[in-house]
Every structure is written in structure tokens, then in C-alpha cells.
Amino acid sequence: MTSPAAPTSAPRVRPPASSLHRPRRRRRLPFSAWHLLLLPVAAVFLLPFVEMFLASVTPASDINRIPPGFWPSRFTVDGYARLFAESEVVRWLLNTVVVSAVAIASHLVLCSLAGYGFARLRFPGRELGFLGILATIMVPSQLLMIPTYVMFAKLGLVNDLGAAIVPWLASAFGIFLMRQFFLSLPAELEESGRIDGCSRLQVFWFVVLPLARPALATLAIFTLLGSWNDLVWPLVAINDEDAFTLQLGLTTFQGTRRTDWSLLMAGNVVATLPLVLLFLLAQKQFVATMASAGLKG
Amino acid sequence: MTTYENARRRSVRRRWTPGEALAGWGFVAPALLVVGGLTLFPAAWALVLSFRKWDGFSPQVGVGTQNYRDLLSDPAVLSAAWHTLLYTAMFVPASLLLGLLLATALNRRIRFIGFYRTAVFVPFVVSAAATGILTTYLFSPQFGLVNNVLRVLHLPQQGWLEDSGQALVVITLMSLWGQAAFTTVIYLAALQDVPHETVEAARIDGAGSLQVTWRVVWPQLRPVTTFVGVYLTLQALQLFDLVYATTRGGPLDATQTIVYLVWTTAFQKLQFGYGSAIAYGLFVLTLAVTVAVTVTQRRAARRTR
Numbered sequence A: 001m002t003s004p005a006a007p008t009s010a011p012r013v014r015p016p017a018s019s020l021h022r023p024r025r026r027r028r029l030p031f032s033a034w035h036l037l038l039l040p041v042a043a044v045f046l047l048p049f050v051e052m053f054l055a056s057v058t059p060a061s062d063i064n065r066i067p068p069g070f071w072p073s074r075f076t077v078d079g080y081a082r083l084f085a086e087s088e089v090v091r092w093l094l095n096t097v098v099v100s101a102v103a104i105a106s107h108l109v110l111c112s113l114a115g116y117g118f119a120r121l122r123f124p125g126r127e128l129g130f131l132g133i134l135a136t137i138m139v140p141s142q143l144l145m146i147p148t149y150v151m152f153a154k155l156g157l158v159n160d161l162g163a164a165i166v167p168w169l170a171s172a173f174g175i176f177l178m179r180q181f182f183l184s185l186p187a188e189l190e191e192s193g194r195i196d197g198c199s200r201l202q203v204f205w206f207v208v209l210p211l212a213r214p215a216l217a218t219l220a221i222f223t224l225l226g227s228w229n230d231l232v233w234p235l236v237a238i239n240d241e242d243a244f245t246l247q248l249g250l251t252t253f254q255g256t257r258r259t260d261w262s263l264l265m266a267g268n269v270v271a272t273l274p275l276v277l278l279f280l281l282a283q284k285q286f287v288a289t290m291a292s293a294g295l296k297g
Numbered sequence B: 001m002t003t004y005e006n007a008r009r010r011s012v013r014r015r016w017t018p019g020e021a022l023a024g025w026g027f028v029a030p031a032l033l034v035v036g037g038l039t040l041f042p043a044a045w046a047l048v049l050s051f052r053k054w055d056g057f058s059p060q061v062g063v064g065t066q067n068y069r070d071l072l073s074d075p076a077v078l079s080a081a082w083h084t085l086l087y088t089a090m091f092v093p094a095s096l097l098l099g100l101l102l103a104t105a106l107n108r109r110i111r112f113i114g115f116y117r118t119a120v121f122v123p124f125v126v127s128a129a130a131t132g133i134l135t136t137y138l139f140s141p142q143f144g145l146v147n148n149v150l151r152v153l154h155l156p157q158q159g160w161l162e163d164s165g166q167a168l169v170v171i172t173l174m175s176l177w178g179q180a181a182f183t184t185v186i187y188l189a190a191l192q193d194v195p196h197e198t199v200e201a202a203r204i205d206g207a208g209s210l211q212v213t214w215r216v217v218w219p220q221l222r223p224v225t226t227f228v229g230v231y232l233t234l235q236a237l238q239l240f241d242l243v244y245a246t247t248r249g250g251p252l253d254a255t256q257t258i259v260y261l262v263w264t265t266a267f268q269k270l271q272f273g274y275g276s277a278i279a280y281g282l283f284v285l286t287l288a289v290t291v292a293v294t295v296t297q298r299r300a301a302r303r304t305r
Helices: A034-056 A078-086 A089-120 A126-138 A141-154 A161-168 A172-183 A188-195 A200-211 A213-229 A232-237 A246-256 A261-281 A283-296 B002-013 B018-038 B040-049 B066-073 B075-106 B113-125 B128-138 B145-152 B167-193 B196-204 B209-237 B241-246 B258-267 B272-304
Strands: none
Touching: A034 A078, A034 A261, A034 B075, A034 B113, A034 B128, A034 B167, A078 A089, A078 A261, A089 A126, A089 A161, A089 A172, A089 A200, A089 A213, A089 A246, A089 A261, A089 B018, A126 A172, A126 B018, A126 B040, A141 A161, A141 A232, A141 B040, A141 B258, A141 B272, A161 A213, A161 A232, A161 B018, A172 A213, A172 B018, A188 A200, A200 A213, A200 B018, A213 A246, A213 A261, A213 A283, A232 A246, A232 B241, A232 B258, A246 A261, A246 B128, A246 B241, A261 A283, A261 B113, A261 B128, A283 B113, A283 B167, B018 B040, B040 B272, B066 B075, B066 B272, B075 B113, B075 B167, B075 B209, B075 B258, B075 B272, B113 B167, B128 B145, B128 B167, B128 B241, B167 B209, B167 B241, B196 B209, B209 B272, B241 B258, B258 B272
């Protein structure tokens, strides 16, 4: 990024390393022409987030101005104030947190138990059971929408937060993921636990699960992404505003408050921020999770 | 090897004790009940429903294959199928290409690479509902950023989501924004698996970087491409959330997809039987596409070998 006048072919002469100017330990990576491509790409990917945030703090009069501006004339938290005052957004947020928390806890317990059972225990019907699990991965979810709704309606579960939770208690993918992981663990560890007199459940709990942390983290992230962002099932199963999830609440805004963009975008920020922050904190695990979705799914 | 053989022999010789059987089922039964109860059972029920006429309240009427015969000539079904295929045909190749390009660009050791990767990956965690609302805002003909940029560049304004010819394209663009991370991660992992020695050897033999990419790297990526292609196709054929959160099927039904049609048929028109038949039609279509892609790719791979 030097000025164009600087000759690029000039020999690189390092200043003698004096005691004041020690050469830095870590060599700086060289500037590369790839930046010219990557910088605009990054801008395009981040721009929608910038717009989302800007819209949430732009006064309503600005948004409907013609021609529209690129930058708000002043910043306001009006959208957020209206969001919290006029809607049940706090309730929806809590509902979503409950759905995701139960989904993750239940997924971790049920899928790792079943995955371990299929990987390590011998019992009649094991192959058939596992084949059944694999078969369910092929069944598309929209096929299940109608009968599941009817089933839940008959059980009196519709319109209840429970309706949003039950389908997220366990998944074939989770069982499969955990089974693959347990198959890769050396069996000797478990055998030594058995010899020391542990029951199967104790071996599972004290020996196997602590080793399964990376797989459990992956499963937790999958379940979080899926349950937090789910729209179609809550849309089908929940009509009562008190049991709305955040995503469902947002889309109902759209119909009733189409013009109230600062409120809508404030809602969008509230729905998106938790996962984005979590992503920034646990980026490595998230990326590993995405990769395993493609490679093992 | 011998330990494995021994273990196998032992397992063949030994029979389960009732205790072991009980323990095994104890481990797998809870999850199996949930997954089976929420998948296999409803899938079978949907098949039964698809041969019936039912609004959820009145008694069910068996209509044989009438629902299936109806859907083959129903203009709503045909247009929904067309939009779904159109979206798939735009989204899948674009997603593969974008992922490959991004992975190539991100697969280097330069400064700020972590920042660039983060920028591409973050949209992946944003829900379709939020993406949809954001899309409606960005592509608003009156005050959206996209038209505003066009205005500054003195280019003609567009109708975007309000134009029946452009709405599906806008939805494709925003799906690409949200999903780019996925293909990129897969290709990044695959690129890092390409053996260095092979690339070096090709270089020494005088291959240019285009030749290396096309003749050495690309063949190595082929299996991953097939797999991700099938996966993305399955995803694309099930497009619903983003349509619901942007156009709700409009304008003039231009973004009506099959799953959207299943949803309106079942939960707005209360035609549970017909809705199930459409859903099964989609399932058959999905299976057909998966099998076709896998077979052609296998054949192509064999031919090159």
C-alpha cells in the first residue's frame, strides 16, 4: 500500500537492528494482490449487517425520504423503544431461549446415549434400529408437517410452547454424528473402566462423555442453529402470540408493521445478535460444525 | 488386524444375555422413540392421507389416486414446480462456483485473512426470517440501498421483489449471501487435502497455474462437488422460509414454491389429503434428482479415470 511513486523493484534494505529497533519476532505476512479481491467481497458480505443496524437506529422520517440517503441524519433508539414497548419481543426471546436450551440439552443426552448404544453395545435389533434411523434422514420435513400437526392437535399440544420443543428433542442426524464419533474412540479405555467395576452407564458418563466434548459441541451448535432459526414448524404449530418464537414473531410484524422499518430492524438485530456474538466467540467450532454437516451429513 | 479379527470372532460366537439386550435398548430407545415417532410414523400417515380427502374436521373420504392425478394437471402445482426448479437451477451452480472462488481466495496465508473469513461466514448464522426482512428492506424499490446505489450511478431503478420477473433472482442472491459459508468451508477443507507434492510435481513439469487448477486440483475436488451439489439441490428443492419472509409467494405467484404450496394447501385451504399428495410428489422428485445426479457423476468420474 505504498504510494505509486515508490519503485516496487527497489532492493529491500533492512535497517540495521539496533537495540531500539529490534526485528519483530513474528514476520509480517506480505501484502498480496488478493486483498484487492477480498476487500470488496468482505464489504459485500458485511454490508447487509451494516444496513440492518443503521436502519434500526434511523428515525422513521429518514427512511421514507425521497430520494433516500445513505446515512441517517441523526441516530435514535426509537425503534428499539417501540419494539420493547409495543410487542411481546421479550417473551418471544425467552420462548426461543427455552426452546433452544431444551433442544440442546435433550439432543446432547438422547443422541449421545443412542449413538453410544449403536456404536458399542450389542443387542438384538441393533442393525435394524440403526437402519431405521438412517432411513429417517431421507424423509423430507415437509412430508411430516401435516400429520405431525394433526397428531399434535389431537394431543392438545398445538399453540403451546411444547409444540415447538418436541420435534427438537432428538434427531437422526445427531444420533448418526455421535455414533460416528464413538466408533472412532479406542475401545480399550472403556474396557479398563469395565474391569474396574463400572456399570455401562458409569463408563458412559465418566469415561466416554468427557472424551466426546468436541462432538458434543458440534451437536450443540447444530441444534442451536436449527432450533433458534426454525420458522416453518412454529408457523404451523403455534397461533397464540404468547407462545411465539422470535422468528415467528418477526414475520408476523412484517404483515402488520410493514412501514415501521426501524422497529422491524431492531427486532432483526435482537433476533440475530445472540447467534452472531456466539459465532464470533466460538468461530472455530462453528466452522468445524459446518464442515461436518457437509462431510458426514 | 488380528485384534479386530479376534473381536469379530468373539462377537460372533458370543450371544447376548438378556441383561445386555436390555442395556442396549435402554441406551437407544428414548432417541429412537422420538425420531421414529416424529418421522417414520408421520411419513406413513402422510402416505395414507395422500389417498384421502380431508379438511381436518369432517370424516375422511378415500379417493384412491385422485389427488395424484389432480396434481399432475393442476396449474398451481406445475407453476410451483417450475419456480422451484428454476430456483434450484440458479442457486446450486452459483453456490458451488461462489464457494469454490471464495475458498480459493481465502485459502492463503495473508494478513487479515481471519477477518475475511469471518465476513463470509457470519451470514450463515442469520435466520431465514431475518434475512427475508433484510432482503425486503435492501431491495425496496422506494428506499432500498440497492436502488439507491443504482440511482447514484444513473442506472435505471428496478422493481426487485415487487417485479414478478426479478423476485426469484433476488431470493437466489440473498440465499447465496446466507449459504456461501457452507460451500466455502467444504471447499476450503477439500483444497487443503489436495496433496502438495502433486501440485509441485505438475509445476515442475511446466504446468501453468490455470493448468494446475483445471487438471490437478479440480479432479481432486470432484467427489466433494458431487456430494455438496446433491446436498444443496435437496435444500433448494425445499425452499420455503425465505419466500415466506419476503414475498409470501407473490408477486402474481412468481415465487410460489412446492413447499410453499404444500403449506398453503394444508394450512390455509385445509386440504390435508391433497397437501400430503403434493408433498409426496416433491419427495419423489427429490429422490429422482438425487439418484440422477449421483449416477451421472459416478459415470463421469469413471470416464476420466
